[in-house]
Amino acid sequence: xxxxxxxxxxxxxxxxxxxxxxxxxxxxxxxxxxxxxxxxxxxxxxxxxxxxxxxxxxxxxxxxxxxxxxxxxxxxxxxxxxxxxxxxxxxxxxxxxxxxxxxxxxxxxxxxxxxxxxxxxxxxxxxxxxxxxxxxxxxxxxxxxxxxxxxxxxxxxxxxxxxxxxxxxxxxxxxxxxxxxxxxxxxxxxxxxxxxxxx
Amino acid sequence: xxxxxxxxxxxxxxxxxxxxxxxxxxxxxxxxxxxxxxxxxxxxxxxxxxxxxxxxxxxxxxxxxxxxxxxxxxxxxxxxxxxxxxxxxxxxxxxxxxxxxxxxxxxxxxxxxxxxxxxxxxxxxxxxxxxxxxxxxxxxxxxxxxxxxxxxxxxxxxxxxxxxxxxxxxxxxxxxxxxxxxxxxxxxxxxxxxxxxxxxxxxxxxxxxxxxxxxxx
Numbered sequence: 001x002x003x004x005x006x007x008x009x010x011x012x013x014x015x016x017x018x019x020x021x022x023x024x025x026x027x028x029x030x031x032x033x034x035x036x037x038x039x040x041x042x043x044x045x046x047x048x049x050x051x052x053x054x055x056x057x058x059x060x061x062x063x064x065x066x067x068x069x070x071x072x073x074x075x076x077x078x079x080x081x082x083x084x085x086x087x088x089x090x091x092x093x094x095x096x097x098x099x100x101x102x103x104x105x106x107x108x109x110x111x112x113x114x115x116x117x118x119x120x121x122x123x124x125x126x127x128x129x130x131x132x133x134x135x136x137x138x139x140x141x142x143x144x145x146x147x148x149x150x151x152x153x154x155x156x157x158x159x160x161x162x163x164x165x166x167x168x169x170x171x172x173x174x175x176x177x178x179x180x181x182x183x184x185x186x187x188x189x190x191x192x193x194x195x196x197x198x199x
Numbered sequence: 200x201x202x203x204x205x206x207x208x209x210x211x212x213x214x215x216x217x218x219x220x221x222x223x224x225x226x227x228x229x230x231x232x233x234x235x236x237x238x239x240x241x242x243x244x245x246x247x248x249x250x251x252x253x254x255x256x257x258x259x260x261x262x263x264x265x266x267x268x269x270x271x272x273x274x275x276x277x278x279x280x281x282x283x284x285x286x287x288x289x290x291x292x293x294x295x296x297x298x299x300x301x302x303x304x305x306x307x308x309x310x311x312x313x314x315x316x317x318x319x320x321x322x323x324x325x326x327x328x329x330x331x332x333x334x335x336x337x338x339x340x341x342x343x344x345x346x347x348x349x350x351x352x353x354x355x356x357x358x359x360x361x362x363x364x365x366x367x368x369x370x371x372x373x374x375x376x377x378x379x380x381x382x383x384x385x386x387x388x389x390x391x392x393x394x395x396x397x398x399x400x401x402x403x404x405x406x407x408x409x410x411x412x413x414x415x416x
Binding site: 045048049051069070071073074075077078079080081082084085086090097098099100 | 201202205208209212268269272273274275276277278279280281282412415416
């Protein structure tokens with residue numbers, strides 16, 4: 001689904017990684033590990049197209065990169081992208097519909113992630129873990145094959161880490177793929193890639 | 200459209216930005232006669248110009264909200280990875296800014312101008328020209344907001360970037376009122392104003408989208 005060849009990315013003067021190659025197949029999970037500042041987030045941002053690499057190519061199978069980024073990628077950064085002043089229902093509605101979800105898809109995501117009691121609250125009243133669940137809901141609501149996740153589990157408790165691990169597994173079983181930057185191992189079988197080793 | 204509804208809701212959320220802009224506008228037009236001394240008759244010839252200056256300044260107030268908030272909380276990343284090209288996102292946001300903030304200001308402008316001593320017969324023209332001009336302000340304002348993305352004290356930077364770009368609409372808008380006050384047709388000045396808006400509508404989406412991509416990287 002993703003093929004990265006000889007990628008070089010630098011931030012300012014510092015080269016984060018050089019000649020990095022990786023591939024992600026359908027049904028596969030890739031866990032990016034590495035020290036703080038090693039470039040895990042920058043690699044994800046490069047795949048999502050936010051950072052232009054100094055050299056190298058990112059290809060999405062036979063899909064054009066622009067088309068992949070418009071319709072095939074779910075992005076869950078370490079920021080949730082939720083407006084604190086709006087109700088959870090409005091923010092979920094916007095995020096999910098923007099990603100192409102239908103009303104049925106949103107209802108299914110709300111049920112799976114037990115969001116119903118939160119929907120009428122303002123986002124500012126939600127805890128960090130609840131916000132992450134709310135942001136995660138768009139990944140369930142709208143089917144997109146590639147998930148790019150930056151520290152998806154950081155604010156979640158043990159119960160929801162396990163539950164979202166199962167949702168990730170279900171996504172892989174349906175032929176999707178995911179790349180996640182993590183510090184703790186993913187709660188599912190995943191290939192690990194250590195960033196910054198060959199530097 | 201999904202983004203359109205969100206932008207309008209956000210413009211009114213959290214303290215009602217449009218009302219704030221209208222209040223600021225009225226404060227400015229009240230301050231000018233006080234600062235100019237006790238002779239209201241002396242203000243009559245420049246009433247239209249003052250109203251346009253106040254309109255330009257009030258249009259800047261809520262520009263920081265346009266992209267900076269979305270960059271800070273990560274929503275801009277999500278919006279970029281949507282089905283709509285970033286250029287169209289910029290245009291939608293600028294149009295929503297126009298409807299939510301510019302249109303209320305355009306309704307306030309005739310009241311303020313007449314208070315300053317403009318002949319009441321010109322009030323509809325003030326409203327019409329302010330409505331056209333406010334679209335120009337929203338478009339070039341969006342460009343300034345995108346250019347200032349990620350900068351510390353971005354709000355101040357936006358004002359410095361955007362105010363010089365606001366000179367042409369202020370000149371044409373106030374010019375239309377001056378012509379009408381002297382019994383001439385305001386059409387040529389309005390045509391220049393509309394031309395400025397069209398130019399901004401063509402340039403802003405591409406320039407602002409490029410600036411946003413740069414700020415995201």
